[in-house]
Amino acid sequence: MISGEGAILARAACDGQDRLLSADEPLAGLQLRCGGEVPGTIAVPELLDLVRSARRSQLPVACAVNAQDGSDVISTWVEVEPEGEGCAIRVRSWHAEPLIALDGTIAGQRRAVTDRHLAELSAWLDAGQRVIAATSDSAELAGLAAAMEQGIGRNWTDFLPPENVTHQQPLHWRLLDGAPVIVEGSSRSWRVSLIPQMRPGYEPSGFELLLLSDQAPPDAIPSEHRVVQAPRRGLVGQDLAPVLKQPIARIVANAETIRTRLAGPLPDAYAEYAGEIASAGKLLLDLLEDMADLEVVEADGFVTTADFIDLSEVARQAAGILGVKAREKGIVIEAPGLQDSAPALAEFRRVLQVLLNLIGNAIRYSPEGSRVTISVEADGTRARAIVGDQGPGLGIADQERIFEKFERLGRSGDGGSGLGLYISRRLARAMNGDLTVESTPGQGARFTLEVPGDPEG
Numbered sequence: 135m136i137s138g139e140g141a142i143l144a145r146a147a148c149d150g151q152d153r154l155l156s157a158d159e160p161l162a163g164l165q166l167r168c169g170g171e172v173p174g175t176i177a178v179p180e181l182l183d184l185v186r187s188a189r190r191s192q193l194p195v196a197c198a199v200n201a202q203d204g205s206d207v208i209s210t211w212v213e214v215e216p217e218g219e220g221c222a223i224r225v226r227s228w229h230a231e232p233l234i235a236l237d238g239t240i241a242g243q244r245r246a247v248t249d250r251h252l253a254e255l256s257a258w259l260d261a262g263q264r265v266i267a268a269t270s271d272s273a274e275l276a277g278l279a280a281a282m283e284q285g286i287g288r289n290w291t292d293f294l295p296p297e298n299v300t301h302q303q304p305l306h307w308r309l310l311d312g313a314p315v316i317v318e319g320s321s322r323s324w325r326v327s328l329i330p331q332m333r334p335g336y337e338p339s340g341f342e343l344l345l346l347s348d349q350a351p352p353d354a355i356p357s358e359h360r361v362v363q364a365p366r367r368g369l370v371g372q373d374l375a376p377v378l379k380q381p382i383a384r385i386v387a388n389a390e391t392i393r394t395r396l397a398g399p400l401p402d403a404y405a406e407y408a409g410e411i412a413s414a415g416k417l418l419l420d421l422l423e424d425m426a427d428l429e430v431v432e433a434d435g436f437v438t439t440a441d442f443i444d445l446s447e448v449a450r451q452a453a454g455i456l457g458v459k460a461r462e463k464g465i466v467i468e469a470p471g472l473q474d475s476a477p478a479l480a481e482f483r484r485v486l487q488v489l490l491n492l493i494g495n496a497i498r499y500s501p502e503g504s505r506v507t508i509s510v511e512a513d514g515t516r517a518r519a520i521v522g523d524q525g526p527g528l529g530i531a532d533q534e535r536i537f538e539k540f541e542r543l544g545r546s547g548d549g550g551s552g553l554g555l556y557i558s559r560r561l562a563r564a565m566n567g568d569l570t571v572e573s574t575p576g577q578g579a580r581f582t583l584e585v586p587g588d589p590e591g
Contacts, residue, residue: 143225150219152176152185161225164201164208175472179447180250181212185221187271188214196269198256198342200246209331209342211258211267227258229331229339248483249327253344255279257290259328260340263307265290268343274320275345290343294326307341315345322347382422386415424553427487428539431560438481438564442588445476445485445510445519452489453508460497460506467493468507476510477588478517480565485585488561488569489519491554492581496523500578516567517587522580528573536571558583 146157154165155173162172170177176185178201188195194215201208211227250256255275257268265286270279282293291305294315311328324347330338389412393405400408430436453469460467470476478485489508496506504524511518528536537559540552555569562569567585 141226143228145225146223147217148176148185148220148223150189152182152189155220157223160228161223168201170472177472179451181223184212184214185223188216188221191271192216195271196267198250198258200250200342246327246329248486249329249344249346250342251482252346253327254347255345257282257343257345258340259290259343261338263289263291263310263341265293266340270345274322275317277319278317290326294324294345296326307338317345382415382418386412386419389415424557427557428553431557431564436560436564438484438561440479440565440586441482443478443480443482443485445478445512445517445583445585446470446474448482448485449489449508449510449519452486452493455490456493456497459494463497463500464503465497465500466505467497468505470508470510474510476512476517476519477590478512478585479588480517480567480585484561484565485519485583488558488583489521491558492521492583495554496521496525496579496581499523499525501525512587514589515587517585519583520580521583522578524578527575527577527579528571529575533571533573537569 144158144161146161147155149155152175153173154170154176157165157172165172165174165177168177176182178199180197180199180201184195184197184199194213196211196213199210199212201210209227209229210225213224213226215222215224254272255268255270255278258266260266265282265288267286268279268282270276278293282290285292291310294317296310296313296315307328307330310326312325314323314325317324324345327344327346329342329344331340331342389408392400392408393412450469453467457467493506493508500506500523506524507520507522509520509522511520537555539556559569562583562585565585567583569581569583571579571581573579
């Protein structure tokens with residue numbers, strides 16, 4: 135493991151029940167804005183996971199931690215060291231960036247959240263893509279982590295050479311984001327995700343690098359729960375999507391720079407045109423993501439990979455991602471509390487994808503000033519997440535039609551593709567669960583995602 139260098143910005147301490155006993159600013163303020171208290175259970179999900187990992191292993195850990203703070207995403211480098219029954223926490227960096235991802239889409243935000251959850255190695259890079267710090271809990275990547283520890287200041291591609299790239303560094307980070315890389319000594323396929331630390335209109339001040347594999351380690355899940363990995367994406371997902379995403383994302387980024395007048399003064403009419411261009415680009419990116427997902431769920435033999443998760447934690451992350459979108463309409467999202475729990479055996483990123491779709495639909499079709507409620511429940515063998523809204527509701531005949539492919543029930547101009555619920559139900563059933571709806575016209579709707587429960591949770 136590599137510890138970050140530089141001044142300690144904040145210190146904190148927690149006990150053996152993962153309660154934050156004391157904290158300096160700005161960590162204390164973040165804890166309060168995430169719905170927690172001091173003292174109180176750690177309210178930042180990624181920090182809570184890091185503390186639990188250190189406490190259970192009785193080993194010091196360090197990692198980039200990200201949290202939503204109002205309209206910003208806070209990115210920090212945190213070190214956690216077991217101390218007595220609890221842990222000592224040190225914060226060495228603190229960066230704020232706009233909540234909307236670089237491509238401005240929910241799909242982009244979803245990718246960042248899921249990549250951070252699934253990454254088996256994370257590193258902090260400077261603006262020149264040189265390694266500042268890195269950490270990994272994977273025994274398979276111990277040699278790589280040690281090499282990066284000895285090579286702070288070198289470019290990350292010295293340790294993770296991209297496949298099929300003949301040009302020498304420096305390469306623009308956009309050309310490397312998502313690139314397959316070679317991990318010496320590993321038989322699995324790997325890719326990197328580069329998340330820039332930036333504000334619209336400016337070049338990145340640094341990067342968070344995540345190393346991921348779409349092939350789970352053989353001992354990640356007990357054999358009785360192990361399933362075959364999903365097949366690779368077809369024409370859209372494998373060939374077209376990577377080619378189209380970069381130019382569309384660049385169009386969106388440039389249009390947003392113009393719209394916000396970061397490049398200089400501009401008449402209102404032109405700023406509005408730029409906003410329309412950005413909105414159209416975001417819709418294209420979301421549609422591209424939907425079409426790629428459609429290929430996946432309709433492929434022969436499509437399966438998911440089970441994770442031990444808690445539906446309440448995934449629901450809180452989904453609610454956080456869509457919080458700003460809800461506030462724009464004056465809608466309040468009531469998410470499960472920290473005391474709520476629904477242990478489940480399902481694929482984290484697919485559960486998050488379904489919940490983002492359900493919550494996004496609830497926000498889109500609910501009146502201003504209403505509420506969207508998310509609750510969870512578990513009975514040992516099954517776990518459920520329920521998303522309820524105060525929208526127009528659905529008649530009996532429409533409650534099955536709404537899950538059909540490209541079905542939008544006569545709606546137009548709302549930017550939807552008519553694929554979200556179809557894909558979501560396919561994903562739920564691939565996880566040995568289901569997605570259902572209960573609704574009465576004029577009284578809103580309640581969508582229930584049900585997946586296998588974790589009997590040992």
